[in-house]
Amino acid sequence: MPATELVARIGARELSPVEVVDAVLDRMDRLDPVLHAFCEPTHELARSAAAGVTERIARGEPVGPLAGVPIAVKDLIPVKGVRTAMGSPIYRDFIPDEDDVVVERVTAADALILGKTTVPEFGYSGAGHNPVSPAARNPWNTAMTPGGSSAGSAAAVAAGIGPVALGTDGGGSVRIPSAHCGIYGFKPSMGRVPMYPGARDERRPGASSWESLGHIGPLTRTVADAALLMSVLAGPDPRDRLSIPAGDVDWSTAPEGGISGMRVAFSPDWGYMAVDPAVREITARAAAVFEKDLGCTVEETDPGWEDPFHAFWAVVMGDTDLAGMRRLIGEYGGEMSPNVVDILGKPWTAEDLTSARMVRKAVNNKMWRLMADHDLLITPTLAVPPFALHTQGPEIIDDRMVPSTAWLGFCFPINLTGQPAASVPAGFTDDGLPVGLQIVGRHLADADVLRASAAFEAAAPWAAHWPDLP
Numbered sequence: 001m002p003a004t005e006l007v008a009r010i011g012a013r014e015l016s017p018v019e020v021v022d023a024v025l026d027r028m029d030r031l032d033p034v035l036h037a038f039c040e041p042t043h044e045l046a047r048s049a050a051a052g053v054t055e056r057i058a059r060g061e062p063v064g065p066l067a068g069v070p071i072a073v074k075d076l077i078p079v080k081g082v083r084t085a086m087g088s089p090i091y092r093d094f095i096p097d098e099d100d101v102v103v104e105r106v107t108a109a110d111a112l113i114l115g116k117t118t119v120p121e122f123g124y125s126g127a128g129h130n131p132v133s134p135a136a137r138n139p140w141n142t143a144m145t146p147g148g149s150s151a152g153s154a155a156a157v158a159a160g161i162g163p164v165a166l167g168t169d170g171g172g173s174v175r176i177p178s179a180h181c182g183i184y185g186f187k188p189s190m191g192r193v194p195m196y197p198g199a200r201d202e203r204r205p206g207a208s209s210w211e212s213l214g215h216i217g218p219l220t221r222t223v224a225d226a227a228l229l230m231s232v233l234a235g236p237d238p239r240d241r242l243s244i245p246a247g248d249v250d251w252s253t254a255p256e257g258g259i260s261g262m263r264v265a266f267s268p269d270w271g272y273m274a275v276d277p278a279v280r281e282i283t284a285r286a287a288a289v290f291e292k293d294l295g296c297t298v299e300e301t302d303p304g305w306e307d308p309f310h311a312f313w314a315v316v317m318g319d320t321d322l323a324g325m326r327r328l329i330g331e332y333g334g335e336m337s338p339n340v341v342d343i344l345g346k347p348w349t350a351e352d353l354t355s356a357r358m359v360r361k362a363v364n365n366k367m368w369r370l371m372a373d374h375d376l377l378i379t380p381t382l383a384v385p386p387f388a389l390h391t392q393g394p395e396i397i398d399d400r401m402v403p404s405t406a407w408l409g410f411c412f413p414i415n416l417t418g419q420p421a422a423s424v425p426a427g428f429t430d431d432g433l434p435v436g437l438q439i440v441g442r443h444l445a446d447a448d449v450l451r452a453s454a455a456f457e458a459a460a461p462w463a464a465h466w467p468d469l470p
Contacts, residue, residue, distance in 0.1 A: 100131030117152030172411025179436025190418030260295030
């Protein structure tokens with residue numbers, strides 16, 4: 001049941017939050033031993049919160065806009081008093097002493113926290129495995145990765161273990177697993193949702209990465225549920241110096257209205273990426289929906305930049321406590337993910353970091369020029385469908401040898417620019433694996449992305465499609 005319907009039925013006293021949380025926790029207990037979406041379930045926390053909300057409703061007291069809605073929280077987002085390992089042996093016993101801003105907001109809105117969800121170590125991967133907990137699995141095929149780094153959040157929502165989840169997105173980490181799990185993922189504009197202490201706590205090497213790239217956003221089954229969460233999450237906070245003012249988006253009406261007349265740029269491969277033929281076919285059909293069914297003008301075009309992946313990781317390193325992490329690698333390196341150790345151990349120079357900033361500026365300038373003539377940009381979310389567990393990605397795509405990270409190439413440029421973006425389910429491969437379409441809006445045009453997502457959802461509905469779970 002979507003969060004919007006839960007809220008309405010709880011408000012009408014047709015359901016109680018206790019009934020809701022009991023049903024969802026029962027489903028977690030049955031499915032999660034296979035899916036491993038949750039690395040730290042919080043049954044008692046959820047039940048206690050549900051009982052409190054139920055009692056307040058019985059007394060006729062006001063409750064919040066998420067009253068009784070179960071929500072999963074990515075394990076890069078601190079929850080006070082709940083183990084937050086971030087997929088790393090460094091923090092396997094870490095108990096935060098404060099909530100993240102977004103956790104404060106959803107609990108103040110009376111949501112029910114189901115637990116912390118599985119992530120790759122520090123979010124440094126688009127897959128769903130780490131050294132300290134079992135790998136999250138894709139509900140559509142449990143031999144496959146759900147994507148990452150919001151791996152468990154996406155798997156939980158796709159499996160119906162709660163209607164909504166929180167994720168972070170520093171290089172695609174909301175959109176990647178949403179595409180692989182066949183759900184909706186929304187990355188709001190940079191600064192729209194404040195982040196603290198995640199990415200901004202100088203006391204925690206590893207946890208303090210991604211400041212200039214990171215976003216927090218919802219993973220849901222419907223666009224309306226994402227808008228409902230954004231109505232609670234959005235707005236500035238003094239703890240996040242990059243957070244932006246509220247008031248320019250009415251989240252309650254943002255998904256409403258059509259997009260007829262919008263000018264849409266469609267880039268099937270950025271002009272340089274290898275893309276799986278099934279992904280090309282499915283996303284091309286989805287792009288055609290914008291023209292044939294939604295009344296848009298669609299033009300196939302590319303932004304004109306060269307692959308900025310090398311610069312992206314230098315930007316991440318510029319946000320990272322390299323000295324602190326290298327010190328900890330000396331103690332824990334043998335237990336850590338090899339890809340994390342390798343990237344942090346590279347001999348980065350000042351020129352590497354400043355040159356990456358120049359590449360970022362160039363990408364931004366190419367992008368604003370493209371968007372000056374277009375209201376939306378659409379691309380595949382990922383270059384491939386889901387692939388096998390415990391790998392970082394395929395090394396052959398469309399008969400081309402590629403780095404194992406090449407499949408992520410559609411997502412991270414939109415973190416360099418900070419624009420709002422979403423992944424919508426676009427269809428399925430012949431063997432039943434989900435494929436996502438990325439919808440990107442102009443600078444701060446979050447409402448356009450939600451409206452376009454809702455229009456596509458109405459034209460090509462996905463929420464009724466469920467994985468065949470045991």
